Structures are given as C-alpha cells and as structure tokens.
Amino acid sequence: MTKSILRIIPLGGLSEIGKNMMVMEYEDDIIIIDAGLMFPSEEMLGVDLVIPDISYLLEKREKIRGIVITHGHEDHIGALPYLLPQLNVPVYSTKLTHGLISVKLKERKALSGANLKVIPPGGQITLGKFRVEFFPVCHSIPDAVGLIIQTPIGTIVHSGDFKLDYTPISGRPTDLSRLAQLGRQGILLLLSDSTYAELPGYTPSERVVGEALDRIMAEAPGRVIITTFSSLVSRIQQVIDSASKYQRRVFVVGRSMNNIVRMALELGYLNAPDGILGRLDELKGMPHNKIAFVTTGSQGEPTSALVRMANRDHRQLHIVPGDTIAISATPVPGNEALIARTLDNLFKQGAQVLYSAVSQVHVHGHGSQEELKLLLNIVKPKFFMPIHGEYRHLSLHAKLAQSIGTPKENTFVLEDGDILELSPKSAKITGKVTASNVYVDGLSVGDIGTVVLRDRKMLSRDGIVVLIIAVNRQTGKLVGRPDVVSRGFVDTREAKDMLDKSRDLVARVLNRSGDRPAEWSFVYVKVRETLNKFYYEQTKRRPMILPFMVKV
C-alpha cells in the first residue's frame, strides 16, 4: 500500500438519505464513522430496512480500531445490531447515544458481547493513528457531536448532523469557538451535512415548536395526541413541559417510545415533574382536556400506535371527536403515501389534525444554506466534501462552498463506494469499492438480492401465470392441453377466451417440437417465450410465467 495516503470511503449516506457510514483508512488503521439504516423506498417491496454493504470492511477486519457514532438517530446507529456481530469492534459514543444504542441492541438481542464505550462531548480517544475529538453540535437530538479527527497528514472535521440553534431545548449549541480555533491552525478536509442544502436562510429554532405546542395544549378542547420519532428526546421534553404548563398529564404510548423515555429519564436527558407521566390504566374518568399522549406513528408505520388508532385497531385507545393530533416530524421521503392515508383516517374519525403543512409543530434538525456557509467560513478547510444527502443536495452544497471561495478543484462530490485519497497537499477520487444496499427482510439479512426485488415488483404489477404441462412418462408426448392458473393478472372470467387461446398456443408449440416436450430446459424457455409475447400482445402486461411439468 502507498505510504502516507489517507483514504476516505463513504459506504452509505452519499447520494441517498440514510444509512450513513464513513470509512477512514490510514496505513494499518481503519476507523468507521456511524452505522445507520435506511427505510426502504416504495419499489423495495417487502423490505423492512436497508443497511450498508460492509464487504470492503470484512476483508480488512483486523485493521478496524473502532466505530465512532455521532448521534443516536436511526440513520446513524440503526445498522449496528446487524453489523456488530460481524465486526465486533468497540463502539464510541456520548451517553445518550450509548443509551439509544443499548436499547436498540437489546431489542434485537445483540447487546451481549457488544463493546460500547461512552465519551463525553469534548472528550478525545486515540484509535490507531487517528485521534478523535467529540465536539458538541446542535441537532434534533441531545448529545449529538461532530468529530475533529487528527491524522498524520492533517486534521479532518466531520460535522455529523448539525444546525446552529442558539436556543436549543436540550443539549448545547454547536461549539463554534473550538472550530474557529482549529480553523486558524488549518483544516485539511471538512465533511459537512448536506441534508438541507436546498433551503436558503436559517433553520428556525426549536423554540418555535415549543410555542406551537403551548398553543395546542392551551386551546385543544379535548385530548392532545403528539406523534414524533421516539428518538426525538428534545421534542418529548417539549411535550412534557408544555403539558405541565396547561395541567395536562402525559401518557407515553408504544413500546419503543416507552423504552426510550425510561432510558432518557434515568440518564437525565428528560425531566418530568412528579406525577406528570401517567399509566394508561389511570386514564379512566379523567377529563379529556387534562390528557396528552405522546406516541410514534409520524411516518405512518403500520404497527405504530397512531396508525392503529387511526384504523380503530388499538386495544386501549380510540380516536374520539374533539381529539387534537399533531404530527411533529418531517415525512421521511418514501413514506408520504402512508402518512397521507393515516391523516385521512384520523380526519374521518372526527379528530383535528395538525401537521407541518398547516402548523409549525415541527422544525427540522439540519442547517440551511446560511448555516452551512458559516461553518465553511469558520473551518476554512483546504478540501471540502459534502456528506449526508441525495446527489442534488451534495452538488448544491459543493456550489455553496465554491460561492464563498473554496476552489472548485478542491471540492469533491462522492457517491457511496467512491474512494477519496488525500495527502497533505492533494486530494483525488481514485476508484470505487462495493457499496450496494443490503436488504433486511423480517429476520433475514442480505438474503434478498435484486432478483428477488425484481420478482416482487413484477408480481405486484402484472401478476403470475402458472402453467401445468402433463407429459406421458413413457413417450414424453404432451397429454391433453396444459392447464393455466393465474393470479393478479387478468379477470379470469372476462379473459377466459384469451387464457384458453394461450393453452392451445402452448399445446401447438409443444406438439410441433416432435418428441422433445419432455426435455425440461427446452420446454421452460419455449413456453415462457411464447406466452410472454402472446400475453403482452393481448394485455400489454408481463406476468411472471411459471411452467410446471407433470409426468403421467
């Protein structure tokens, strides 16, 4: 290996939102930053979640010194339960992030054997030739950090997810003075969050949401139901604060949210006045205007409490007219349809529903353009690489950097798997490693490939036709006409003639081929070809065609 070259390899999170994972490699040392998951998009049928492909790391397992986690969101920690059993290296994070990782590993029964270490914001660790310092950043979760990474060839700043909220709810504002101090000493490379690089101006402060929640708690005639991400601890705090101001008790609904609330209370990241948190069995007889619920379901997740309530499917809770529901989260791309359906169902049941389109019940946790420019100005990196975002976000962020003076040839827009090689004086993209999606489906990880997905897509769109072909065991000749069974393809009564014709067609093709029908590979290909063409001509659809042969 070439000496004195630092490699930066994103394995996830570049050119997509989610499954963030970054590899830094110098000689015999590798560190990993974040290990997140991504929620599947609509065409990934039946896939529960997506995690990064770590085949590159598996080859170099003995060089990995540790995984450093910037904060406790799913897109930064969600892959750990699947990856740790394969990598088994120490994981470094702040206290709340550590708590969230533990909850997650426990849920997936992967906690035992995991080596989790807590580092305070401002703390430092040495991992091989890397020295990593955690600096506090403000984000939509407390205890989020960015990283200052000292390497033998220069200093790298990784922003994590951040915004510049000067009045955050919990956690500290982004530590700009530490960065300014470093900026004066010279930074080789800045990696910075691009999620909201499209938005001009500044991201509003979390305070705005507090004010909206206050109004809701004060004015709602009945119960208030706030739904958000379970990891949005600061939002849960805001719900508790605002409920207690208006003499409402707070009921946490749902297992994952209860687990996280309990952990955050224990660690001191959530504060609840005595008696404000209630158990569901205490609800009976309470006046509705004294009740607030906080629950998951902001993404329309089918198993969440909110969606169950919306579908009249929750054991204990039902929506009643007079309820006010606030969706305090941004839709994750791909979930819009599910969310819209949930909103409609809630309206149908007489609830008043507030969501970001009609009320400021949520602000996002990422910096907008002015904040991104400010960070660039303070850090003054020699090289710049936008991270965390779709390709357009990364490109726009690179343009922003250029607009304030970073030379174009010093900005690098990478995609997952690209290798950026750095020396103290130069940087270039030199190649690519495998960095595809690994699909998690129920309990299986990585068993489903693109072929399975293609099949699922085909089945969902055009259905399936099964063909049963009987041949004589002795002569190998066709017996009678093949049978056709179809599902999800055409209305079998209306299309009876067409399906009949297809049986005749197959019979003709197979009889014409002399005594070869018994030769399975021939039959399989021939039948599929013939029917593919015929069905497409007749219906403009391409069902999956599965020929079966029975010997009689």
Ligand SMILES: [Zn+2]
């Ligand atoms: Zn985040």
Ligand SMILES: [Zn+2]
């Ligand atoms: Zn993120």
